[in-house]
Amino acid sequence: MKDPVLPGNPPIPLILRRSARARRISLRISQLDGRVTLTMPKRLAEREALAFAEAKQDWIRQHLAARGEDVIVAPGAELPVGGKVLKVRGGQGRGVRIGPEEILVPGPDDSIGKRLAAHLREVARDRLAGACDDYAALLGRSYSRITLRDTRSRWGSCTSDGGLMFSWRLIMTPPEVLDYVAAHEVAHLAQMNHSPAFWAEVTRIYGDYQAPRQWLRDNGGALHRYRF
Structure with missing residues (x-):
């Protein structure tokens, strides 16, 4: 099953990770590659985690914008x-x-x-x-x-x-x-x-x-x- 995508402009791919030790939903944005990881308790319904990410969409986009886009090293870069x-x-x-x-x-x-x-x-x-x-x-x-x-x-x-x-x-x-x-x-x-x-x-x-x-x-x- 493919990882979900947060809709919007642009769409944001989400990496879902279930953890037996997690007691609540958490979000992490990697400053290295911009990946957005959504960690949730093992038995939590996926729709609840996605609703959490949707509610945090403005925060996610602000942090991704602050990080900046990747730069492909080629002539002109x-x-x-x-x-x-x-x-x-x-x-x-x-x-x-x-x-x-x-x-x-x-x-x-x-x-x-x-x-x-x-x-x-x-x-x-x-x-x-x-x-x-x-x-x-x-x-x-x-x-x-x-x-x-x-x-x-x-x-x-x-x-x-x-x-x-x-x-x-x-x-x-x-x-x-x-x-x-x-x-x-x-x-x-x-x-x-x-x-x-x-x-x-x-x-x-x-x-x-x-x-x-x-x-x-x-x-x-x-x-x-x-x-x-």
């Missing part, structure tokens, strides 16, 4: 790189070139998104590796490896064996934000927690982290709107 918004254009030659105002990506239009994503991954790896090397030296600890992924729930992580993982989308953020996330995960090499001692290490190797941390909270979710 605007994409943040290093905190600056650049225009994506077709280019000549073999390599991707990132300039002060535009990104030139050679190849057929339908391959530009994937090609640009692959290039940004490599740029992100270089920047993060350099930042992690610097912060690890300041910390007096070493890491074992760096892995890049397109994560949804976190910007970075540190394993008990010294492995560092980052979202490659950090390359879209201002440089100080990328540096903060690198310092944050490196600090976990000394403190595998978020205790006052951990935040003291972040401050020691990075400095005042409040502004870049807040930037991620306010703007990080929007970076997942870009579809490559």
Whole structure:
């Protein structure tokens, strides 16, 4: 059975989820992909849950509008790189070139998104590796490896064996934000927690982290709107 749709302009697809632990109906809108999930008690009639969503329609549409629509990365699209918004254009030659105002990506239009994503991954790896090397030296600890992924729930992580993982989308953020996330995960090499001692290490190797941390909270979710 297909998930229902909230009528209107435009229609809004709903994801229905039944939970044995739910005691009431709840709504959640993902800031990552805009999905609207309706969670309801296991034995509740579906029509009651849909009536609840209908009553909350204005609230749902306001939150979806605030999130903004997804951006398909293709010629003409605007994409943040290093905190600056650049225009994506077709280019000549073999390599991707990132300039002060535009990104030139050679190849057929339908391959530009994937090609640009692959290039940004490599740029992100270089920047993060350099930042992690610097912060690890300041910390007096070493890491074992760096892995890049397109994560949804976190910007970075540190394993008990010294492995560092980052979202490659950090390359879209201002440089100080990328540096903060690198310092944050490196600090976990000394403190595998978020205790006052951990935040003291972040401050020691990075400095005042409040502004870049807040930037991620306010703007990080929007970076997942870009579809490559």
